[in-house]
Amino acid sequence: MREILNINKDWEFKKQDGNDHVEAVHVPHTWNAVDGTDGGNDYWRGTAVYTKTFAKPALAEDEQLWLEINGANSTSKVVFNGQPLAEHKGGYSTYRVDLTPALAENNTLEIIVDNAPNSEVYPQQADFTFYGGLYRDVNLIRVNKAHFALGYYGGCGxxxxxxxxxxxxxxxxxxxxxxxxxxxxxxxxxxxxxxxxxxxxxxxxxxxxxxxxxxxxxxxxxxxxxxxxxxxxxxxxxxxxxxxxxxxxxxxGFRTFEIDPEKGFILNGRPYQLIGTARHQDWEGIGNALTRENHEIDMALLKEMGARTIRGAHYQHDQAWYDLADENGLIMWAEIPYISTHMANEAANENTQEQMREMIIQNYNHPSIFVWGLSNEITIGGESEDLLENHRKLNDLAHTLDPTRKTVMAHVSMLPTTSPLVTLPDATSYNQYFGWYVGKIEDNDKWFDDFHAQYPNVAIGISEFGADANPQYHAEKPGRGDYTEDYQALYHEHMLKMVTDRPWIWAMHVWNGFDFAADARDEGGVPGRNQKGLVTFDRKTKKDSYYIYQAYLSKTPFVHLTKKRYIDREQPVTEVKVYTNEPEATLYVDGQNMGTQKAVDHICRWNVEISKEHAIKVVGSDETINDTMTIRKVDEKNEDYIVKGGSVHNWFDDGVEKDGYLSIMDSIGDVMAVPEAMEVLRPVLEGLQNMLGKRDDEGEIPAMDMNTMMMAFPVETALRMSGALTKEEIIELNKTLNKIKK
The missing domain is CATH 2.60.40.10 (Immunoglobulins)
Structure with a gap:
């Protein structure tokens, strides 16, 4: 009978970087746990060798010894006793190698792992760190010569x-x-x-x-x-x-499901709207080399939040993760890392198909998986016939390998709804960031309503949406782009109500459940980090936005005071806001009852006068359901609450926007539509066009040569992207725009 022998411990690790340094490591291991998370887009990508020696295990004459590698990013080779035995192209799936023919009494195993850029293996471009390493379990399998297939795409046979x-x-x-x-x-x-x-x-x-x-x-x-x-x-x-x-x-597990364009997601014959998050597989300090305990903590956090679904971004996840989803009832969207850039060559196309085969064959038995994702934002570089044909092949392949599940795609926001990719898979979803990168939060409502009206026979979901937030940053009047915990909370308040009011939106996946590493980023006060998570990278802090989901989704009674970290408040009257799944809550300030408020969309609000340090307490249906915080009145804004170098909104004491008039929060397109404002905006356009490198044949900057996406960007976003104006110039620009009627 088969026996699994874990060999995670005691490897020698050496980068092929011209140095002779050899390090003793245990697997799971990544060489980018630090430099892949600190910003600068300069983390080391190259080839490294993991070496292990071991004595021949006791084998009967009719037994074999197989090597099982559960994750080596992104390409890897197995050399055993000097003999090259296998090469694997793809960093997120399991593969196995029969070691028996080369087995000796004393053995040397080398696993050569490479995460350097190439033109064949996905992913090559994306907004997350491509950690290199032997970052999941490595096992030896002792098994009878006749056995359930071990060598067929890493499946269980x-x-x-x-x-x-x-x-x-x-x-x-x-x-x-x-x-x-x-x-x-x-x-x-x-x-x-x-x-x-x-x-x-x-x-x-x-x-x-x-x-x-x-x-x-x-x-x-x-x-x-x-x-x-x-x-x-x-x-x-x-x-x-x-x-x-x-x-x-x-x-x-036995279950039935449908994805209906009008009724949304149907589980076992009843409507069951999917609300949850996407999840990346990395943690602060350890990168993607997670232990079982790390997976369990992530699952517990999402379960406590009340999530019903998880989108496994943007690659196949560990078997331990899918096991936990099976056990906890969270519905999984599993996808291959076909993302951002289509590499138009035969080898790259075959790699997407190979990774799809591995994902489906390895995960077929998991009842938690309901949809197979074909790609994510793959049309950022445009559509082509080669891209379309490859998606047709992937869609057909998924249905051939697994007729029981659906296919899905996550489209970049700029993809025209007329694209054939929208109707190619069984269900479709869009990544929409209205209210963060472009436009206003309310633009989400109109976009999805318009789509549903125009395409009533297409099941539509929202596969990404979010706003970056650092729990350190706060504002009395938070606004888009200020990186405050408070704006992120307002954003998700709106999005939850929008989706729950529209049951035909079959799934919503918050981007993201947890902050994650994106080494090319430098914003929101933390380099190398995407901070759209509802929970911080170290999993120690649940941002306020986490609790509005818990209020909508969880059945365990609770109350949560928002803005707990916003202690120093400069306004004499401040809002105290509570998220709850209780019907009402009562507020106490310094022990004085300030009244009971009924929850509206799971939120209770009070305006409270403050003059000193105050003890705040909120109570639900009984005294055991409570939350507390301390706030104090200050004369000037605490500068620690303002992101350094990244926030424009917080530069304005009296707000940026003025009703009926333009502001830097309006889109470039809206401002350009007003002739008087066009010339005012000219410096911003020049700075942005210089950044994009767009000029006409004579070397001049064409004022109207802006792609559709950039036209939808708020002026404030363009200012931050281009660095065209100083803080003082931005304030003066906004004052000027505030005098021009829309």
């Missing part, structure tokens, strides 16, 4: 398809694939419920290393999302001449 029939009945289709088995060998499956009782069984006979059969079941218990993620265990065995020679246990 058994595909189980639970099907829900009528009247509480169900069936499990079994497809078993073996290596070196004999015709007549027997595959048997025993299915147990959560109490460990066998509830069904069946068997089939191997022919040409394949067996196929169906197991009938009575009184099936459905896997029903976060409410009841019920899992059966299928104990699968391969027997030869009456003797068991290989076995494994696989958990399965």
């Amino acid at each position: 058994v595909a189980l398809t639970p099907e829900v029939l009528a009247d509480g009945k169900g069936q499990v289709k079994v497809e078993a694939y073996t290596e070196n088995a004999k015709n007549g060998d027997v595959v048997s499956v025993q299915i147990q419920n959560v109490e460990g009782e066998m509830v069904a069984q069946g068997e089939g006979v191997i022919e040409d290393n394949h067996a196929s059969f169906v197991i009938a079941m009575e009184n099936i218990h459905l896997w029903d999302g976060v409410e009841d993620p019920y899992l059966y265990t299928a104990n699968v065995q391969l027997a030869q001449d009456g003797r068991a020679i290989d076995a494994q246990s696989i958990r399965i």
Whole structure:
């Protein structure tokens, strides 16, 4: 019977960077845990070698020894006792290598890992760090020569398809694939419920290393999302001449689902709108070399928030993560790292298809996975026939490998809704950042309403949306682009109400559940960081926006005072705001009852006069449901609450915008539509065009030569991007625009 031997400990690690330094490491390991997260876009990308020696394990004559690598980013080679045995192109999936033919009494294993840029293996361009390393578990597998297939795209060799029939009945289709088995060998499956009782069984006979059969079941218990993620265990065995020679246990779940353009997501026959987050697999200080405990903490945080769904951005995640999703009932969107830039060559196209095969074959049995993602924002560089044809092939491949699930794409906001990519997959979603990068928060409502009206037969979701926030930064009147925790909270308040009022939006995935590393970034006061997470990179701080989701989604009663970190407040009257899933809450200031407010969209608000330091307490339906904070009146704004070098909004004491008049918060297109404002804006256009490098044939800057996306950018965003004006000049520009009617 098979035995898994973990070999994570005691490797020698050496970069091929011209130095002779050799380091002792344990796996999981990445060489970019620090330099990939500190900004500058200068983290080391190259080739490194992991070396391990080990004695030959005890093997019977009819046994083999396989190597299992669960994650090596992004390409890797296996050299064993000096013999090159395998090469793998893709950093996020499992692959295995038969070591038996080269096995000696004393063995040297080298795994050569390379995360340098190339023109073949995805991803090559994206807004996150491409950590290099042997960053997931490495195992040896001792197994009988005849075994469930280990060498077929990293899968387990058994595909189980639970099907829900009528009247509480169900069936499990079994497809078993073996290596070196004999015709007549027997595959048997025993299915147990959560109490460990066998509830069904069946068997089939191997022919040409394949067996196929169906197991009938009575009184099936459905896997029903976060409410009841019920899992059966299928104990699968391969027997030869009456003797068991290989076995494994696989958990399965029975569920039905639909993605309907009008009704949204349907789970087991009832509407079940998917609200949750995307998730990157890295942590501060350890990069992507996560332990089981790291995965468990992430899952616990999302479960506490009340999330129903997770989008696994932007690649295949660890099996431990999908296992946790199975156990906790969170519905997964799993996708390959086909992102941002289409590399128009045959090898790159084949790499996307290879990664799709691996993802589906390796994860077929997970009941938590409902959709396969074809790509993310792939049209940033434009559409082409090669790109379209590759997506057609990927879509067909996904349906061929797995007819039971749907395909989906995450489109960049600029993709025209007339693109054939919008209707190519079974469901579609857009990454929309109205209210952060472009436009106003309310523009989201109009965009999705217009899409739904124009394409009533297309299921539409929102696959990314968010606003960067550093919990250190605060404002009495927060605004887009100020990186305050307070604006992020306002943003998500709106987005949650927008989506819950529109049940036909089949899924919303916050970008992002957690802050993550993007080494090219330098904004919001923290270099190398995308701070759109609801929770900080170290998982220690839940931002206020986390709690508005908990208010909408969680059933455990709670109250949460927002702006707890906004202690020093300069205004004599301040807003005290509470998120809750209780029907009402009562506020106390210095022990004095300030009244009870009914929750509107899960929010209670009070305007409170302050003159000194005050103790604030809010209470829900009983005293055990409470939250507290301290605030104090100050004469001047605490400068620590203002992001250094990145916030324009907080430069204005009385607000940036004036009703009926233009401001730097209006879009470039709106300002340019007013002739009087056009000349005022000219310096901004010149600075932005210089940054983009756009000039006409005579070397002049064409004032109207702005792409559609840039025309939608607020002037304030363009100012920050271009660095065209000083702080004082921006304030004067806004004063001038405030005098020009819209």
